[in-house]
Amino acid sequence: MTVIFGIAAGLALVGALGVVLSQRTLYSALSLVVNMVSLAVLFLLLDAQFLAAVQIIVYAGAVMVLFVFIIALLSPGAEERVHPLEVRLLLGGLAAVVFTLVIGRLTLNGITVAGNGRLHGGLGPFAPTVVNAHGQVQTLGEQLFTTYLLPFEVTSLLLLVAAVGAVYLSKRRRPLL
Amino acid sequence: MNPTFTLVLAAIVLGLPTAGFLVNALTFGKLPKAVVAWMGPGVVLGSFVAAVVALVAMMSRPPSDRGITIVFWHWLNASVGSGGGVAAQAGLNANFSVRIDPLSVLMMLVITGIGGLIHVYSVGYMDHDRSFNRFFAYMNLFVTSMLVLVMSNTLVFLIIGWAMVAFASYALIAFWYERKSAVVAGRKAFVTQVIGDVGLVLAAFLIFLNLRGPSGRLLHTVNMQTIFDNVGPGAHFHQGLGPVGGGMVTAIGILLFLGAAAKSAQWPLHTWLPDAMEGPTPVSALIHAATMVTAGVYLVARFHPIYQQAPIAASLVAAIGIGTALMAGFIGCTQYDIKRVIAYSTMSQIGLMIFAVGVGAYSAGMFQLVAHACFKALLFLAAGNVIHAINDEQDIRAMGGLSQRMKWTFACFTVGALALSGIPFFAGFFSKEELLSNGLALGPAVPWLWLVGVTVNVLTSFYIFRVVWVAFKGEPRSEAAAHAHEAPPVMLIPVVVLAGLAAVVGFLNIDFAGFAPVTGFTSFLRPVLGVPSHQPSDLVGGLALLAGVVLSLGGVGIVWAVYGKAVISRELVPRRLPWLYQLSYNRCYWDELYDYTLVRPVAALARGVRTILEPDVVDAAVAGVRDAIATLADDFRTFQTGFLKDYALVFFFFALVGLVVLGLRLT
Amino acid sequence: MSGMFPGFLILSAALFAIGAVGVLVRRNPLVVFMSIELMLNAANLALITYARYTDTMAGQIFALFVIAVAASEVVVGLALITGVYRSGRRLDLDELSEMSE
Numbered sequence: 024m025t026v027i028f029g030i031a032a033g034l035a036l037v038g039a040l041g042v043v044l045s046q047r048t049l050y051s052a053l054s055l056v057v058n059m060v061s062l063a064v065l066f067l068l069l070d071a072q073f074l075a076a077v078q079i080i081v082y083a084g085a086v087m088v089l090f091v092f093i094i095a096l097l098s099p100g101a102e103e104r105v106h107p108l109e110v111r112l113l114l115g116g117l118a119a120v121v122f123t124l125v126i127g128r129l130t131l132n133g134i135t136v137a138g139n140g141r142l143h144g145g146l147g148p149f150a151p152t153v154v155n156a157h158g159q160v161q162t163l164g165e166q167l168f169t170t171y172l173l174p175f176e177v178t179s180l181l182l183l184v185a186a187v188g189a190v191y192l193s194k195r196r197r198p199l200l
Numbered sequence: 201m202n203p204t205f206t207l208v209l210a211a212i213v214l215g216l217p218t219a220g221f222l223v224n225a226l227t228f229g230k231l232p233k234a235v236v237a238w239m240g241p242g243v244v245l246g247s248f249v250a251a252v253v254a255l256v257a258m259m260s261r262p263p264s265d266r267g268i269t270i271v272f273w274h275w276l277n278a279s280v281g282s283g284g285g286v287a288a289q290a291g292l293n294a295n296f297s298v299r300i301d302p303l304s305v306l307m308m309l310v311i312t313g314i315g316g317l318i319h320v321y322s323v324g325y326m327d328h329d330r331s332f333n334r335f336f337a338y339m340n341l342f343v344t345s346m347l348v349l350v351m352s353n354t355l356v357f358l359i360i361g362w363a364m365v366a367f368a369s370y371a372l373i374a375f376w377y378e379r380k381s382a383v384v385a386g387r388k389a390f391v392t393q394v395i396g397d398v399g400l401v402l403a404a405f406l407i408f409l410n411l412r413g414p415s416g417r418l419l420h421t422v423n424m425q426t427i428f429d430n431v432g433p434g435a436h437f438h439q440g441l442g443p444v445g446g447g448m449v450t451a452i453g454i455l456l457f458l459g460a461a462a463k464s465a466q467w468p469l470h471t472w473l474p475d476a477m478e479g480p481t482p483v484s485a486l487i488h489a490a491t492m493v494t495a496g497v498y499l500v501a502r503f504h505p506i507y508q509q510a511p512i513a514a515s516l517v518a519a520i521g522i523g524t525a526l527m528a529g530f531i532g533c534t535q536y537d538i539k540r541v542i543a544y545s546t547m548s549q550i551g552l553m554i555f556a557v558g559v560g561a562y563s564a565g566m567f568q569l570v571a572h573a574c575f576k577a578l579l580f581l582a583a584g585n586v587i588h589a590i591n592d593e594q595d596i597r598a599m600g601g602l603s604q605r606m607k608w609t610f611a612c613f614t615v616g617a618l619a620l621s622g623i624p625f626f627a628g629f630f631s632k633e634e635l636l637s638n639g640l641a642l643g644p645a646v647p648w649l650w651l652v653g654v655t656v657n658v659l660t661s662f663y664i665f666r667v668v669w670v671a672f673k674g675e676p677r678s679e680a681a682a683h684a685h686e687a688p689p690v691m692l693i694p695v696v697v698l699a700g701l702a703a704v705v706g707f708l709n710i711d712f713a714g715f716a717p718v719t720g721f722t723s724f725l726r727p728v729l730g731v732p733s734h735q736p737s738d739l740v741g742g743l744a745l746l747a748g749v750v751l752s753l754g755g756v757g758i759v760w761a762v763y764g765k766a767v768i769s770r771e772l773v774p775r776r777l778p779w780l781y782q783l784s785y786n787r788c789y790w791d792e793l794y795d796y797t798l799v800r801p802v803a804a805l806a807r808g809v810r811t812i813l814e815p816d817v818v819d820a821a822v823a824g825v826r827d828a829i830a831t832l833a834d835d836f837r838t839f840q841t842g843f844l845k846d847y848a849l850v851f852f853f854f855a856l857v858g859l860v861v862l863g864l865r866l867t
Numbered sequence: 868m869s870g871m872f873p874g875f876l877i878l879s880a881a882l883f884a885i886g887a888v889g890v891l892v893r894r895n896p897l898v899v900f901m902s903i904e905l906m907l908n909a910a911n912l913a914l915i916t917y918a919r920y921t922d923t924m925a926g927q928i929f930a931l932f933v934i935a936v937a938a939s940e941v942v943v944g945l946a947l948i949t950g951v952y953r954s955g956r957r958l959d960l961d962e963l964s965e966m967s968e
Contacts, residue, residue: 030922032878037881042891042901058882062908065875071927074911074934075948083933086904086941094897097952115891119884124919125863126880130873150922155932166924167931168821185939192946844960845891852887 396462453513520556
């Protein structure tokens with residue numbers, strides 16, 4: 024398991040760096056696909072099978088296809104070169120390292136305090152054995168349509184608004200800016 | 201009583217004037233005058249018919265079944281428990297519910313009946329006014345507000361009605377807003393009313409906070425029937441509003457009376473009423489004689505369970521009532537404005553009613569209220585005829601000789617004067633006899649309070665017959681008076697109807713043995729007001745009757761001697777007792793006193809605030825804040841580069857700083 | 868497994884930080900958008916990790932909502948980028964600085 028985690032985590036990091044550092048936009052997009060598939064594997068490790076599937080279908084599938092489609096449509100090409108010694112990149116990288124260290128320190132500390140390093144805090148009723156015996160999708164669906172019904176409905180409204188907004192923005196009326 | 205049927209009736213009674221007001225107001229004067237002339241009085245008379253039907257329906261029931269509470273809609277419902285029963289009554293539940301019982305039906309009849317007649321009269325009186333529609337909109341609004349006041353079963357809507365009435369009164373006093381005096385008078389009335397409102401609202405708060413149920417639990421209710429039920433015997437410390445005569449119940453009684461005094465123009469909140477005569481005469485008749493000013497009497501009668509627990513407050517009420525009655529009668533004797541004489545008369549008569557309800561003679565007070573509504577509306581409307589006939593002149597010295605030219609008006613005015621004076625067999629005779637004999641039997645400081653009450657009779661008949669003599673008899677003293685004409689039928693018929701009422705309404709209180717179900721006024725109100733604790737004996741009653749009549753006739757006799765036969769010189773009092781005359785003529789200097797002790801200091805304070813505090817402190821502070829913000833904004837504007845990444849960089853940078861700080865604190 | 872648990876969270880933080888750097892460094896709006904997706908995904912990873920840790924469902928549900936929101940954001944964002952491109956401008960964030968005016 025540790026091996027799988029190591030491979031997936033490494034691929035995720037490589038993908039993420041690829042997004043940021045690639046010179047071609049299309050390479051960035053493909054790196055993002057790698058990152059997302061790796062994340063789906065990590066979700067499986069965390070007993071979130073349904074979300075892993077959603078990650079593949081929605082992100083790696085729909086969203087990324089949309090990205091690639093737009094890239095193909097606009098064909099920006101390699102017009103931007105990220106120099107490895109650019110000041111902003113160096114500063115940004117430094118900040119990223121500091122951020123990760125701080126979070127890591129906090130996390131280790133928090134875990135030690137709250138759960139003695141165990142994976143199961145055992146705080147809620149949905150232990151993986153219970154959920155998997157019951158059915159991942161069923162448990163999630165029950166929660167979604169009872170406790171989280173209102174956010175769910177609001178989300179559906181949000182999607183509708185987004186669709187309407189996208190149609191409105193894409194209409195060829197006059198230049199946007 | 202049948203709840204559904206009563207609900208429909210109450211909805212009609214309240215709804216018709218409301219609809220009249222809304223239609224009239226929302227058309228912004230665009231409605232044709234003919235439509236308004238029919239609609240304005242029509243809705244009030246329709247309401248009257250519904251009230252009569254309610255009365256008939258009520259009389260067909262046994263006395264124990266004559267009260268019903270109808271909930272129109274629920275509002276601010278935070279009551280504890282659900283369903284019926286006592287539990288549901290506890291807690292705030294300010295639903296719009298009305299109480300239909302003999303007392304409220306009586307008030308409804310007075311308001312819509314006399315109000316309807318005055319509306320009819322107004323069609324003629326306001327005929328030439330360019331704000332005809334506005335006038336009827338206000339009048340209908342007033343009737344609505346007054347009905348809300350007397351019908352409401354919760355303190356909340358009682359207060360709403362109370363305040364709406366004050367607003368309608370203000371709007372009608374200042375109706376001719378081009379006249380500065382009218383606007384000032386309206387403002388004075390309104391401000392005085394608000395002082396009373398404060399008293400009423402505070403009383404309501406105290407009741408809400410302190411009323412306890414039988415189990416000693418705080419009820420927190422605004423339902424008036426619940427309040428009256430629980431104030432009840434109240435002998436136990438943990439029930440109702442505390443023990444009889446306790447501080448709480450006394451405070452509530454006094455605060456309630458503050459509201460009543462402002463509304464009913466009782467000392468020390470009386471000075472607005474004479475000024476209110478700036479309004480059109482029908483307004484004076486309806487609001488400042490027949491209905492609104494008697495709301496204080498209604499209030500004390502309605503809250504009599506509280507006053508029965510608060511003897512000190514009740515005695516105060518009685519004393520102020522009788523004092524106001526005497527003072528107003530005294531002032532009325534020397535005024536020359538015909539409407540002001542009647543206004544002081546109103547104040548005086550209401551003082552008697554307040555005296556009656558203060559000593560516990562509730563039904564006697566209410567009876568005087570009804571009789572007074574009839575004859576005082578009559579007097580005002582007849583005076584309105586006179587004023588209308590002589591080009592809006594109100595000074596009685598400019599009248600004279602009108603009895604020949606305005607025979608009907610003269611006759612009706614005289615009937616009103618007789619009724620007011622308590623001359624036998626007119627309305628005022630019965631009501632005052634009842635009032636004074638009950639007062640004698642119940643009065644806490646018998647007999648001197650009673651003696652004062654009887655003395656008022658002399659003053660009453662003196663000032664009103666003085667008007668009769670000076671205005672209607674003798675020779676015309678002005679060009680206009682010489683060419684006066686009788687009023688048109690639309691103004692005369694209501695006056696004649698009121699004269700008929702003033703002549704016969706007193707007989708209502710006689711217990712006609714065979715006349716069931718109408719068995720007299722007192723027994724009609726008994727389900728609500730109970731019976732007085734002491735009944736006057738026949739001897740006391742007879743003595744009171746005799747003294748009252750003799751003194752009233754004495755007053756008429758003095759007028760006859762002074763103004764008719766000139767046996768006594770008119771200059772007798774002004775010359776021999778100039779201070780007394782000046783005291784009366786200058787209205788006991790109350791206006792001046794308030795002017796010097798309240799109005800001027802407040803105005804001076806306001807000027808001081810305006811010249812010192814405002815520019816140097818308030819304005820300076822505001823300007824300082826403004827300048828500081830402008831400087832800061834100028835400084836910060838340089839951050840706004842317009843590059844998205846700069847904003848993102850700043851955002852991330854500070855997020856990182858926050859995280860690092862958090863991390864340092866946690867580790 | 869227990870030792871891996873902080874690993875998930877640190878990975879999440881690292882992905883988030885890389886995404887943030889992308890937002891700050893890159894000038895192509897499409898790449899900036901992808902970086903934002905990266906950051907959202909990092910947050911999702913943290914949410915699901917904590918859902919597993921506490922044996923509750925809330926984290927997973929929120930991750931689901933985040934995916935929905937991200938999808939709508941991409942739809943609108945890409946429509947905006949298309950609009951900008953159509954107006955004849957170069958797709959360069961440093962040149963799109965009308966906010967200062």
